[in-house]
Amino acid sequence: MAAGGGAQEKNPAPDYTRDILPIFKTHCFSCHSGDSARADLRLDTKAGIEKGGASGPLVKPGDPKASLLYRRITSDVDGAVMPMGFAPLSKEKIDAIAAWIAAGAKLTGSGAASKHWAYEKPVKTKPRVIPHDWWAYYPIDALTQEVQLKHGVRHSPWADKTTLIRRVTFDLTGLPPTADEVQNFLNDNSRSAYEKVIDRLLASPAYGERMAAWWLDLARYADSNGYEKDANRTMWPYRDWVINAFNKDMPFDQFTVEQIAGDLLPAATRDQIVATGFHRNTMINEEGGVDQGEQRWLTLVDRVSTTGTVWLATTIGCAQCHDHKYDPVTNDDFYRMLAFWESAEEPTLDLAPQVVKDLRAQLAAATGERDKTKEKTPERDAAQKRVDDIYKTLVAYPDYGTTLVMKEKVWETPKTNVRIKGTYLAVGKPVTAETPGFLPPRPKPTPVNRLGLARWLVSKDNPLTARVTVNRIWEQAFGVGLVKTSDDFGTQGERPEQQRLLDWLAVTFMEEGWSFKKLWKWIVGSGTYQQSSVCSTELREKDPENRLLARGPRFRLSAEAIRDNALAVSGLLSRKVGGPSVMPDQPPGVWKTPYSGEAWNTSQGEDRYRRSVYTWWKRSSTYPAFMTFDATSRETCTAKRVRTNTPLQALVLLNDDQMLAAAVRLGQVMKQKGIERGFVQVLARQPNSAETRALVKVYQDAMARYLAKPEQATKFLGREKGSSADPVDAAWAVTAQVLLNLDETITKE
Known part of the structure; x- marks a missing residue:
């Protein structure tokens, strides 16, 4: 009307x-x-x-x-x-x-x-303000309400403060709030209480680790080469670069440029060169008889497809053999994109500082001087002493290692040949590097190389990059993006009903300097985000998937967050940031493969309980507990993990060695401070009387069982090194297992 x-x-x-x-x-x-x-x-x-x-x-x-x-x-x-x-x-x-x-x-x-809507430049429209409706004064909320009213639904009430702090802490850090953090928030009745929580979380080093866990799926980061031999590689410096970039709130346009073409920046720093490891994360086939030319070509194909997915949410790889069947990507577009990487070399970067490199050179020179004579003379003795002195100084430094990076052949024009029907040996016409023709051209002047490509990706005239990126962050917060097909913004993807909101976020993201921290603050600061996730009968009938955003988000935590949560609430989690990948407990024999003599050497000390983002990622053998909770092998770029519910997941929560270690430690907390303390540490709220009675019964039943058969307590606790065989400790550990296995524990409400 x-x-x-x-x-x-x-x-x-x-x-x-x-x-x-x-x-x-x-x-x-x-x-x-x-x-x-x-x-x-x-x-x-x-x-x-x-x-x-x-x-x-x-x-x-x-x-x-x-x-x-x-x-x-x-x-x-x-x-x-x-x-x-x-x-x-x-x-x-x-x-x-x-x-x-x-x-x-x-x-x-x-x-x-x-x-197609996604190929037109996003426009920031002013939300329609509904008079006398306080909800509609925040842009995100006004825009979501427009769609809700169209469908005859209203937003839900606010989530309670306990639920809210747990929700936002998981979203911004991947970790649960501590009992003290929850209590401080509950006690703070100021209008800025929630904003202070957001600012504290965004300033935490845990924020960068949480964001890196998301980005590394897109980057197909791993600690091994892939394919059958799947030998180890050193890529953790790239992972640490990603963590540091997020913690510094590096603007996304700069974040993009350094990963695509950091080596081409004027006076490129070591960190900017390390960032180019993004496209060295491709797999490497080391099997005998492999055509190295074809292997390199397959690597280039992967780089084109990954770039299309990460920044454009476009299936450019579908044009490898012929014009895209659904989207306006031509076969020539694919190979023009591929040409940007044809002129790139793939060196290994020595990460040692200059002082170490100088010592190595001095050692080599001193060794050569010593070896000029084989006879024992005062001169040779003096030369040997110099070798020994330099060596002692050198070995006092740590092993800085190397990492894989990219370097441009600056003397070559980026070009390649079309492969007929996508076949490596069927060489077709030559093409030079250029961006896809269906999108706005590269900004002028930009060079025809990877740097020019990177500048084009984050040009404000590019209609896709900002939209794709804000949609993925929204997906992290709500479990599904404003565009449900977050890996495909093409004609086969979903057209968003909330397009005005998507475009408002995209344009504002660019206007505010491509800041992820600002983007997160807008989202988690909105009333839309702060709604209760309880689903009314009306909403269950009208909007079972919450596409109208009339209630808060509720979905299971990621594989990494589930493990990190258990370690954090039990007090085991190490907060050490950065460094080489670690190997926490996993079942024996998982790494046994025909062509690799490498072994899983379980880390000791605090490295056993590092955050999951630091866990060794082997492509042919993904860490089992992660794989069960839908982590990917990272053989290819993954924009969105599938979320499943299987019986195996409950078995992992009960039987995984890391979960057992967390249960034993949490059991000791409850032994000393009571069931309520353990409950609060795990769920950030007080138990009701029925919950307390249920946990007391679990403890009493376990205690009776282990007192009757103490050998079962020994068997149960014997898997966790350093724990006692006391039936009391076993009973408390079982009680802790129940808490760690609750649906509420592994779910962001």
């Missing part, structure tokens, strides 16, 4: 990109797109729709009934109603196509997909 109560507006003509293209995409593209389109009819390009197919023109603008398209979807022509072999189109979709034809069947742009 019109706002002023006047006559209802006539239905506007259907928009091709918004209303018709999704119908073609869902029901027609499988047969009528790409080079192998049936009946010589392509519906994925403007030219194809205008040309028609073997049966003649497809549409007669202004006359649906005279149009072949309309007749084929409404009546039996040549023995079949389209789409052939599938259910007929719904009346609503048929009516939309008829209305589009009646309005002139207008196609905008040079290709049907070229005006």
Whole structure:
């Protein structure tokens, strides 16, 4: 109804990109797109729709009934109603196509997909303020409320303070709040209490570690080469660079440039060169008989696909063999992108400081001087003493190691050859490096190399990068992005109902210096984020997936956060930041492979309980507890983990050695300070009387069992080195296991 109560507006003509293209995409593209389109009819390009197919023109603008398209979807022509072999189109979709034809069947742009919403520059629109509604004065909340009111739902009440601090602490640090942090927040009744919590969490070193765990999936970071031999590699300096970059709140445009082309920056620092390890995270095949030229080419293919996924949420890799079937990415676009990396060398960077390099040179010179004579003489003795002195000085320094980086062949113009049908040996025409033609061109002047590519990726004229990035952070907070298909913003992806919110976030993100910390503060500071996650009957019926954002987020923690949470609440977690990857407990024999003599040497001391982001990541043998909770092998770029619920997960929580260690330590806390203390440490709230009674019964039953059969206590606790075989300790550990295995414990409410 019109706002002023006047006559209802006539239905506007259907928009091709918004209303018709999704119908073609869902029901027609499988047969009528790409080079192998049936009946010589392509519906994925403007030219194809205008040309028609073997049966003649497809549409007669202004006359649906005279149009072949309309007749084929409404009546039996040549023995079949389209789409052939599938259910007929719904009346609503048929009516939309008829209305589009009646309005002139207008196609905008040079290709049907070229005006896809995601390829148009985001526009920051002013939210509609609803008078006398305090909720609508915060931009994020006003924009979410627009959509909620359209669907006849209202936002939920505020989450209680205990739930809120646990939620935001997990989101910003990947760790639970301590009991003292919870109590301080509950005691602070100032208007700025929540904002102070946010600022404290964003300033914590744990923030960078939490963000790195997310980014390293995109970067396909691992400590091994992959493939069958899967030998170890040194990449942890890149991981530490990522952690430090997030903690410093490095702007995302700079974060991008340094990873794509840090070596090409003027007077590039060592850290900027280490950042180029992003594209050295590709797998390396060391098997006998491998064609090294083809192996390098496969590496370049991976870099193109990964860049497309990470910054553009576009499946550019689908154009390796032919033009993209659904999106306007041509085969030439793919190889022009590949050419940016064709001119890059792949050196190993020595991480030692200059003083160590100088000592190495002095040692080599002194050794050469000593070896000039083999006879024992005063001169040789003096030379040997000098060798010994230099060596003693040198070995006092730590082993700084090396890492994999990139370096440009500055004397070469980035170029390559198209591979016919994507086959390495089928060399086609030459192409030079350039960005995809369906997006705005590189900003001028920028060089035709990786640095120019990086500048283009974060250009404010690029319609994708900011949208893709803010959508992924929203996904981290709410469990699903504003665009559900966070790895695909193309025509096969979801069109967001909350596009005004997405674009507001994207433009504001760029305007405010590409700051992740500011972005997080806007999101977690919104009323939308602070809602209760309790789902009413109405919302369960109208919006079971919470796409309307009328309640707060609730979903299971990530694999890393589940382990870190158990170690943190038990008091075992080490807060040491950075350094080589560690090997916490895992079941014996997991690493036994035919071609590798490498062993899993369980770390000792605090390294056994480092944060999960520092765990050794072997591609052919992902850390078992992580794999069970849906972590990836990182053989390829992963934009979004699948979230599953399986019986194996409960078994890991009960039987994994790290979880047992946490249960034993937490049991000791409860032995000394009581069940309530352990409950508060795990769940950040006080137990009710029923919960307390249930835990007391668990303890009493376990105590009776172990007193009757003390050998079971010995067997249970014997797996954890240094623990006693006392039935009392075993009973407390079992009680702690129950707490650590609760759904509430592993869920962000």
